[in-house]
Amino acid sequence: MSFTAIIPARYASSRLPGKPLLMMGGKPMIQHVWERACASHASRVVIATDDERIRDAAQAFGAEVCMTSAEHPSGTDRLQEVARLLQLPDEALVVNVQGDEPLIPPALINQVANNLAACSEASMATLSETIHEVAAVFNPNIVKVVSDCRGLALYFSRSPQPWVRDHFINQGTGHFQPDALPAGVNFQRHIGIYAYRVAFLNQYVTWPPAPLEQAEQLEQLRALWQGHRIHVAEACEHHPHGVDTPEDYLRLKTLLKDNAE
Numbered sequence: 286m287s288f289t290a291i292i293p294a295r296y297a298s299s300r301l302p303g304k305p306l307l308m309m310g311g312k313p314m315i316q317h318v319w320e321r322a323c324a325s326h327a328s329r330v331v332i333a334t335d336d337e338r339i340r341d342a343a344q345a346f347g348a349e350v351c352m353t354s355a356e357h358p359s360g361t362d363r364l365q366e367v368a369r370l371l372q373l374p375d376e377a378l379v380v381n382v383q384g385d386e387p388l389i390p391p392a393l394i395n396q397v398a399n400n401l402a403a404c405s406e407a408s409m410a411t412l413s414e415t416i417h418e419v420a421a422v423f424n425p426n427i428v429k430v431v432s433d434c435r436g437l438a439l440y441f442s443r444s445p446q447p448w449v450r451d452h453f454i455n456q457g458t459g460h461f462q463p464d465a466l467p468a469g470v471n472f473q474r475h476i477g478i479y480a481y482r483v484a485f486l487n488q489y490v491t492w493p494p495a496p497l498e499q500a501e502q503l504e505q506l507r508a509l510w511q512g513h514r515i516h517v518a519e520a521c522e523h524h525p526h527g528v529d530t531p532e533d534y535l536r537l538k539t540l541l542k543d544n545a546e
Contacts, residue, residue, distance in 0.1 A: 288398040290327035291367050294384035296336035305339050305384050310541030316346050317387030325394035333367045359504050365486040375484035386527035396521050401480040407516040408485035413473040414520050428475040438515040441503050476524045
């Protein structure tokens with residue numbers, strides 16, 4: 286089974302401008318991500334960027350780079366452009382590895398690609414992990430996913446999913462946030478790594494944004510809206526948090542510096 290790993294890397298970021306080039310452990314962050322992807326079973330690893338500074342830095346450490354448009358409305362549109370420029374066939378598999386996850390385990394890249402290859406009815410595959418904290422279930426920045434008995438996604442949401450009525454609702458006072466999660470209910474946090482079939486990517490970019498996608502601000506809901514299936518499995522290894530904020534950067538910068546010493 287062969288697949289291509291594509292690492293989107295944009296220079297613009299409202300909270301961390303130039304994020305892919307931030308230094309960690311003596312290397313730019315994008316190099317850490319690229320090295321992790323190269324340690325997977327990917328037959329090809331490509332950094333996709335719209336910025337010459339990132340291109341130059343990536344080529345300096347030996348990466349293959351694909352320059353893309355700066356006008357894409359979503360990361361999935363950028364991925365499709367790369368697949369088109371690389372002339373990947375419809376049946377090819379592509380894994381989107383986020384460019385701000387310098388600790389991404391290579392095993393997760395392999396897992397999501399293998400899962401899509403094994404599930405012929407799915408157009409996409411992704412991963413999740415169990416949520417154990419009440420605060421995480423109610424945190425809108427943590428995306429929840431619910432799946433059917435075959436591991437196919439039913440819905441992704443920023444709200445608590447599933448909503449355990451008899452546990453989350455006090456009949457006398459209305460909604461409340463409990464101190465503990467109910468026993469026997471499996472809450473899953475969505476992990477933002479995806480595998481796609483190229484034929485699906487070519488379809489995706491022709492669809493307008495879906496109402497549910499716009500409401501939740503979640504691109505994957507466009508696929509469900511159009512009737513496509515998304516395979517979901519629990520990650521085989523822990524998925525470390527990426528770099529979203531300056532605090533995340535300082536934490537991982539310290540961790541990678543300590544590991545390098």
